[in-house]
Amino acid sequence: MSDGKVITLNELRAHKSKDSFYILLHGKVYDVTKFIDEHPGGDEVILAEGGQDATEAFEDVGHSDEARALLPAMLIGEFEKDSGIQLKSGAAAAQASRVAGAVEQGSNAMYILPLAFLGAYFAWRYYSTGSV
Ligand code: HEM
Structure with missing residues (x-):
């Protein structure tokens, strides 16, 4: 992995306030703190996905390629694989x-x-x- 950093479940759970917010999508963790207020779908839907796997919610919306293109800039690492999260x-x-x-x-x-x-x-x- 080029980014290298592994984010644990505890770290993911430690960043679910508007001051610092991580989101887990497809096994990768993104720091969306600055993006929350700009999210076209509103801040609340993202805030509701803190500390857990947001993949299903993200995919259910059918986000556009433009939305996906925003992700790499916010990527901070891979999610720890054996962290017990479902x-x-x-x-x-x-x-x-x-x-x-x-x-x-x-x-x-x-x-x-x-x-x-x-x-x-x-x-x-x-x-x-x-x-x-
Ligand atoms: C970092 C992750 C996310 C990014 C970069 C993102 C980005 C975007 C963008 C660019 C749009 C505009 C429509 C489009 O281009 O598809 C959008 C719409 C939307 N997003 Fe997200 N989104 C993220 C996470 C989420 C999550 C976790 C939810 C949870 C349900 C969500 C719910 C929605 C909804 C409901 C809309 C539709 C808004 C509308 O059409 O009025 N998004 N998102």
């Missing part, structure tokens, strides 16, 4: 780990199955021949 992509990751867990459980069962057959085989041999 990002949209985070929900997908949680889903993926649930699937992985299910697969793991499945493979545990696959491991038990041959042993069960082996046990059954010896039991059968024991009963049919009278010796192991």
Whole structure:
């Protein structure tokens, strides 16, 4: 990353007053302090997104390319990835780990199955021949 700076969830949450305001969009953090008063959609909608992932709200509006072009100048860093915030992509990751867990459980069962057959085989041999 060229900017390098990583913003933590705590930092994001520490900047949600009109004196200093950060916004999280698509995993990147922007300092929009000076922009809030100029926002064509009003200050309140932005202020409502403090300390959390504003991506969905931003995309729901269908912001223009001109609006997106304002972002790079306000970029201050990347959002810390494992900060525990429920990002949209985070929900997908949680889903993926649930699937992985299910697969793991499945493979545990696959491991038990041959042993069960082996046990059954010896039991059968024991009963049919009278010796192991
Ligand atoms: C730093 C982030 C943001 C930038 C740079 C930005 C920029 C802009 C710009 C330039 C417009 C004019 C229309 C357009 O060009 O699309 C606009 C409109 C609007 N924005 Fe944002 N915006 C940001 C964040 C947000 C957020 C988080 C919300 C939350 C809901 C929001 C809600 C709106 C609304 C509702 C309008 C429509 C205003 C209208 O048509 O009357 N914006 N924004």
